[in-house]
Amino acid sequence: xxxxxxxxxIGPVMIGPSSSHTAGAARIGRVARDLFGRQxxxxxxxxxxxxxxxxxxxxxxxxxxxxxxxxxTFDERIKTAFEDAAAVGMTFEFIPEEEEADHPNTAxxxxxxxxxxxxxxxxxxxxxxxxxxxxxxxxLRLSGHFPALLVVHDDRSGVIANVSNAIASxxxxxxxxxxxxxxxxxxxxxxxxxxxxxxxTLINELxxxxxxxxxxxxxN
Amino acid sequence: xxxxxxxxxxxxALAEAQNxxxxxxxxxxxMQITRRSREEIxxxxxxxxxxxxxxxxxxxxxxxxxxxxxxxxxxxxxxxIKSGKSxxxxxxxxxxxxxVATNEVNAAMGMICATPTAGAAGIVPGxxxxxxxxxxxxxxxxxxxxxxxxxxxxxxxxxxxxxxxAGGCQAETGSAASMAAAAIVEMAGGTPQQSAEAFSIVMKNxxxxxxDPVAGLVEVPCVKRNAMGAAxxxxxxxxxxxxxxxxxxxxxxxxxxxxxGQSMPSALRETAKGGLAATPTGxxxxxxxxxxxxxxxxxxxx
Numbered sequence: 130x131x132x133x134x135x136x137x138x139i140g141p142v143m144i145g146p147s148s149s150h151t152a153g154a155a156r157i158g159r160v161a162r163d164l165f166g167r168q169x170x171x172x173x174x175x176x177x178x179x180x181x182x183x184x185x186x187x188x189x190x191x192x193x194x195x196x197x198x199x200x201x202t203f204d205e206r207i208k209t210a211f212e213d214a215a216a217v218g219m220t221f222e223f224i225p226e227e228e229e230a231d232h233p234n235t236a237x238x239x240x241x242x243x244x245x246x247x248x249x250x251x252x253x254x255x256x257x258x259x260x261x262x263x264x265x266x267x268x269l270r271l272s273g274h275f276p277a278l279l280v281v282h283d284d285r286s287g288v289i290a291n292v293s294n295a296i297a298s299x300x301x302x303x304x305x306x307x308x309x310x311x312x313x314x315x316x317x318x319x320x321x322x323x324x325x326x327x328x329x330t331l332i333n334e335l336x337x338x339x340x341x342x343x344x345x346x347x348x349n
Numbered sequence: 350x351x352x353x354x355x356x357x358x359x360x361x362a363l364a365e366a367q368n369x370x371x372x373x374x375x376x377x378x379x380m381q382i383t384r385r386s387r388e389e390i391x392x393x394x395x396x397x398x399x400x401x402x403x404x405x406x407x408x409x410x411x412x413x414x415x416x417x418x419x420x421x422x423x424x425x426x427x428x429x430i431k432s433g434k435s436x437x438x439x440x441x442x443x444x445x446x447x448x449v450a451t452n453e454v455n456a457a458m459g460m461i462c463a464t465p466t467a468g469a470a471g472i473v474p475g476x477x478x479x480x481x482x483x484x485x486x487x488x489x490x491x492x493x494x495x496x497x498x499x500x501x502x503x504x505x506x507x508x509x510x511x512x513x514x515a516g517g518c519q520a521e522t523g524s525a526a527s528m529a530a531a532a533i534v535e536m537a538g539g540t541p542q543q544s545a546e547a548f549s550i551v552m553k554n555x556x557x558x559x560x561d562p563v564a565g566l567v568e569v570p571c572v573k574r575n576a577m578g579a580a581x582x583x584x585x586x587x588x589x590x591x592x593x594x595x596x597x598x599x600x601x602x603x604x605x606x607x608x609x610g611q612s613m614p615s616a617l618r619e620t621a622k623g624g625l626a627a628t629p630t631g632x633x634x635x636x637x638x639x640x641x642x643x644x645x646x647x648x649x650x651x
Contacts, residue, residue: 136504145455
């Protein structure tokens with residue numbers, strides 16, 4: 130089943146004009162912001178394929194900035210996202226790329242502040258649904274068809290067991306899981322797709338686990 | 350966890366066996382899959398309904414898109430209805446104007462609810478708010494209209510496609526119009542099987558519709574395809590309520606739509622390279638909007 134909820138058919142509530150170029154783009158921005166964990170001070174956004182060709186006509190640019198300001202797909206403030214970014218002191222630039230990406234609606238978002246930076250590649254696959262294909266150089270295979278948890282953690286023994294125990298204690302089943310790290314003992318990323326929708330209780334529990342630095346969700 | 354239905358045949362069989370409307374089966378499946386309460390699910394759909402209502406109202410006031418390609422037609426049609434001269438009937442034109450209103454708001458970066466996509470967002474609410482004046486439904490029945498639309502859309506999305514890039518406009522406005530027809534039937538007191546017949550009758554008349562948006566924008570011809578989708582939904586629902594049945598079963602019609610979509614050339618699947626987008630005027634409008642003629646573009650929208 131590619132689609133699981135009636136609200137993927139009757140929904141999302143969103144600012145027009147395009148579910149893929151506006152709503153999906155806002156969601157890519159918001160997931161980036163979520164994973165970064167705080168308001169970035171600057172953003173560099175590379176657009177590929179159709180995003181690069183038509184981003185102005187579709188409001189893809191204001192939608193991504195809106196997402197980086199933590200606006201949801203239906204937030205009317207998406208329209209004034211550029212002004213709002215200036216107000217919170219976030220600078221940004223858009224770079225339409227000539228080269229072809231694997232998917233026609235691809236955005237690479239590089240964000241940062243004085244404490245660090247993060248890079249995320251997202252694709253918008255239709256109907257407002259998006260997928261993250263890369264995070265800080267970690268290739269991901271997030272199908273976007275299941276609710277997903279993204280857990281950034283320190284590469285230490287026991288973290289994976291703690292996370293999966295917390296999920297199991299909620300009576301939830303893991304559909305797909307992958308763990309990647311760039312360097313032994315440094316930052317690692319766990320991507321967990323589950324069969325059921327999760328709630329705040331689980332997310333808070335995961336956040337409180339030792340060596341877990343950030344928990345983000347993709348609920349579609 | 351398993352879904353309750355994966356095909357229209359299963360959906361109708363469940364509704365008939367349990368003597369429940371299709372909307373109820375959809376709500377029960379949603380509860381099962383998401384483990385959310387009925388109250389939460391219904392409340393979310395009520396919110397979607399309110400968003401649709403606001404979009405229709407806003408569009409009927411008159412809006413204009415950033416590109417200038419669309420806007421204001423909903424007002425023209427409403428004024429024409431008021432003149433008392435309409436030939437096709439006030440209810441149909443009311444649905445048409447409200448579908449157009451929603452899509453004009455969408456093109457103007459207003460707030461809408463995708464049904465099943467933003468580009469096809471006018472048809473389900475347009476027909477709902479037109480039929481409402483004739484059938485006087487309760488708010489609950491209006492919410493159920495959306496669950497019934499969603500149940501049919503759920504089958505299409507999983508067995509075929511609701512994306513113009515994958516299946517052409519038949520997958521977007523075709524799906525939306527067929528979903529709306531099924532929901533109109535339920536609201537008018539028809540049986541679950543009659544909803545399925547209405548769906549089939551409308552979808553059969555949307556087969557082959559290509560996705561060829563001018564300049565890649567969700568405006569031309571999207572707004573007018575929502576208009577005609579709303580009209581077809583009403584006529585298809587009336588035919589089914591009259592007792593007309595489809596010789597080809599609904600699931601086979603959906604399968605045919607899927608196969609037609611797969612055999613459509615990519616120029617006609619939301620790349621803005623073929624059809625109306627490739628006409629001299631379509632290209633000229635694109636050059637006007639984007640400042641240069643992008644002949645090598647590769648555009649995919651929905």
